[in-house]
Amino acid sequence: MAKTDSKPSEELILNAAVKVFTRKGYSGARMEEIAKEAGINRALLHYYFRDKETMFNIIFETKFKEFFTGIFGAFQSDVPFLEKIKSIVDHEITVLTKHPGLARFVIMEIAQQPDRLIQFGQKLGLNPRTMLKHFQKEVQQNVQQGEIRPIDGRQLLMNIISICIYPFVAKPIIKTMMQMDENTFMDLMEKRKNDAYEFIINAIRP
Amino acid sequence: MAKTDSKPSEELILNAAVKVFTRKGYSGARMEEIAKEAGINRALLHYYFRDKETMFNIIFETKFKEFFTGIFGAFQSDVPFLEKIKSIVDHEITVLTKHPGLARFVIMEIAQQPDRLIQFGQKLGLNPRTMLKHFQKEVQQNVQQGEIRPIDGRQLLMNIISICIYPFVAKPIIKTMMQMDENTFMDLMEKRKNDAYEFIINAIRP
DNA sequence: TAATTGTTTAACAAAATTGTTAACATGGCA
DNA sequence: TGCCATGTTAACAATTTTGTTAAACAATTA
Numbered sequence: 352m353a354k355t356d357s358k359p360s361e362e363l364i365l366n367a368a369v370k371v372f373t374r375k376g377y378s379g380a381r382m383e384e385i386a387k388e389a390g391i392n393r394a395l396l397h398y399y400f401r402d403k404e405t406m407f408n409i410i411f412e413t414k415f416k417e418f419f420t421g422i423f424g425a426f427q428s429d430v431p432f433l434e435k436i437k438s439i440v441d442h443e444i445t446v447l448t449k450h451p452g453l454a455r456f457v458i459m460e461i462a463q464q465p466d467r468l469i470q471f472g473q474k475l476g477l478n479p480r481t482m483l484k485h486f487q488k489e490v491q492q493n494v495q496q497g498e499i500r501p502i503d504g505r506q507l508l509m510n511i512i513s514i515c516i517y518p519f520v521a522k523p524i525i526k527t528m529m530q531m532d533e534n535t536f537m538d539l540m541e542k543r544k545n546d547a548y549e550f551i552i553n554a555i556r557p
Numbered sequence: 558m559a560k561t562d563s564k565p566s567e568e569l570i571l572n573a574a575v576k577v578f579t580r581k582g583y584s585g586a587r588m589e590e591i592a593k594e595a596g597i598n599r600a601l602l603h604y605y606f607r608d609k610e611t612m613f614n615i616i617f618e619t620k621f622k623e624f625f626t627g628i629f630g631a632f633q634s635d636v637p638f639l640e641k642i643k644s645i646v647d648h649e650i651t652v653l654t655k656h657p658g659l660a661r662f663v664i665m666e667i668a669q670q671p672d673r674l675i676q677f678g679q680k681l682g683l684n685p686r687t688m689l690k691h692f693q694k695e696v697q698q699n700v701q702q703g704e705i706r707p708i709d710g711r712q713l714l715m716n717i718i719s720i721c722i723y724p725f726v727a728k729p730i731i732k733t734m735m736q737m738d739e740n741t742f743m744d745l746m747e748k749r750k751n752d753a754y755e756f757i758i759n760a761i762r763p
Numbered sequence: 764t765a766a767t768t769g770t771t772t773a774a775c776a777a778a779a780t781t782g783t784t785a786a787c788a789t790g791g792c793a
Numbered sequence: 794t795g796c797c798a799t800g801t802t803a804a805c806a807a808t809t810t811t812g813t814t815a816a817a818c819a820a821t822t823a
Contacts, residue, residue, distance in 0.1 A: 360800080379584035379669065382781065392802050397782060458727055459665055463585065465729040479734040500759065505735060505745065506752045513723035518715050520726060521664055523671040528685040529711060539711065546712045553706065554760035566770080588811065598772050603812060 361399055364389050368396075369410055373456040377407050377463070411460060415471045418457040419479075421446035422512070426482055432493045433552060436511065440548045443515040448540050454519045483508070499555040507555065514547050567605055570595050574602075575616055579662040583613050583669070617666060621677045624663040625685075627652035628718070632688055638699045639758060642717065646754045649721040654746050660725045689714070705761040713761065720753050 367389035371380045382403055386393040400406040425439040447454055461468050472479065487504035494501050518525060518540065526536055573595035577586045588609055592599040606612040631645040653660055667674050678685065693710035700707050724731060724746065732742055 375669070376582065376584070376665075378582070381779095383779095393781085394783080394803085395801065398800075402782070403780095455665070455668055458730065459582075459661070462661055462729045463581070465733060468730060468733050480736070483734060502756070503748070503752060506749060506756070509724050509731070509749075510720055510753070510756055512727075513719040514716055517719035517723040517726070520723070521718075523668045524664065524674060525715070527671060527674050528689060530686070542709070543712060543715075546709060547716070550708070550712070550716055550760045554756045587809095589809095599811085600773085600813080601771065604770075608812070609810095 360391075360395070364391070364396060364399055365410065368406055369414075372407060372410050373414070373452040376456070376459055377403075380407075411457075411467070412471055412474070414453060414457055415467075416475055417446070417450060418453055419472075419475070419477055421453075423477060423479070423482055426486060432489060432498060436551055437548050439511060440515055440551065441544050443512075444540055444544050444547070447516065447519040448537060451519070451522070454516050455522075458520065497557060500557050502555060510554075511551060514551065518543070566597075566601070570597070570602060570605055571616065574612055575620075578613060578616050579620070579658040582662070582665055583609075586613075617663075617673070618677055618680070620659060620663055621673075622681055623652070623656060624659055625678070625681070625683055627659075629683060629685070629688055632692060638695060638704060642757055643754050645717060646721055646757070647750050649718075650746055650750050650753070653722065653725040654743060657725070657728070660722050661728075664726065703763060706763050708761060716760075717757060720757065724749070 364385070368380075368385045371385045371388055375381075375384075380403075382393055382396055385406075386396055396406065400409065421443060425435065425442040428435060428438060430438070486508055490499070490502065490504035490507055493499045522536065525531070526533075531539065570591070574586075574591045576594055577591045581587075581590075586609075588599055588602055591612075592602055602612065606615065627649060631641065631648040634641060634644060636644070689711075692714055696705070696708065696710035696713055699705045728742065731737070732739075737745065
């Protein structure tokens with residue numbers, strides 16, 4: 352069994368597939384293009400991963416996990432509310448800067464087939480609803496204690512997530528309109544970690 | 558020439574095509590599905606609109622226009638800054654509520670082929686860069702006059718746009734996670750017109 | 764009404780994309 | 794070395810999707 356030799360090829364193929372699938376989406380991706388990207392014959396894709404769908408599911412599960420643990424990760428920590436927001440924003444922008452195309456890919460494929468959210472969500476054992484309830488309760492408490500202005504927890508959550516994620520989803524538009532190259536964009540996102548945080552804090556501080 | 562009779566069919570087909578293209582994107586859309594949606598034979602699609610690409614371009618141009626005039630429209634008006642923000646938010650959310658799937662479609666297709674932004678932008682004679690410069694200058698002036706806190710105009714613009722657009726892009730995710738049906742979601746967006754505005758105002762008011 | 768023009772369809776053809784097979788290559792090991 | 798298992802490929806087959814054609818149909822007009 353030359354398993355040690357096979358592994359690199361599998362990795363190689365998966366990396367190529369990730370590139371193509373995240374750029375083009377499931378329906379836009381071509382097996383031929385993945386093979387070319389990996390520098391191998393198309394038949395090998397089927398040798399390692401039965402078919403396109405199987406391949407896609409493996410990649411989607413990985414990306415789904417990256418994206419949602421990226422989102423939910425920082426929500427769990429048990430620190431004061433404003434600090435938590437700081438770490439959510441920071442964490443989120445960091446993850447998305449490292450994985451270009453991640454957010455757009457996951458959102459698009461879920462929009463195409465919303466049941467994947469349930470399907471893969473359960474598979475990975477993450478429970479957005481518990482998280483949501485918890486967040487809402489935390490907002491209510493902080494409102495009652497006068498720590499923050501009165502605000503609907505759902506709206507606040509949407510605001511935070513929007514501010515963090517949207518710039519990456521619309522990156523090609525933003526880059527073109529603001530005439531930025533990749534590095535300038537990344538600098539802007541780096542600064543955004545603080546700018547976005549302060550924006551949010553100012554919005555909710557009494 | 559029975560042009561009067563032909564028009565309804567063209568409209569019928571275009572409406573069907575809009576539905577399918579905005580749901581599935583260019584590569585996911587199937588001519589067969591469009592024909593079925595319109596209740597006609599596939600060959601008719603080619604009779605009216607040479608091929609898939611031609612058809613797509615017509616629809617994309619329409620949607621592109623809807624989306625960007627939706628965005629830029631309210632930026633033009635000559636009212637005090639905070640009022641302008643009010644009308645931008647209101648206008649934006651109204652447009653996107655009326656056209657479900659619009660934002661996701663346009664963003665995705667531009668991400669797939671960013672030069673379409675230049676191509677169609679010029680074709681429609683809209684100049685995002687002038688708009689951007691103008692907005693930035695306005696922010697600077699208001700900062701200097703102490704009307705709003707110091708803030709990078711680009712970040713503020715991204716924040717406003719993000720808060721307005723992202724919930725619609727991620728609608729399937731939000732609906733599922735928050736267990737909302739279509740009407741509940743629309744109610745939430747209706748409330749959001751004010752909530753988002755107040756959030757932004759509080760964030761920038763000294 | 765017959766001719767003419769435009770509309771619609773079924774059947775066909777072509778192209779693109781995915782999936783399979785059988786033969787060949789290679790590296791480890793009896 | 795020569796066999797065996799796995800990795801790799803080219804060629805082929807099947808399927809899906811797009812595009813075309815010729816004929817039927819409908820409506821308008823002369």
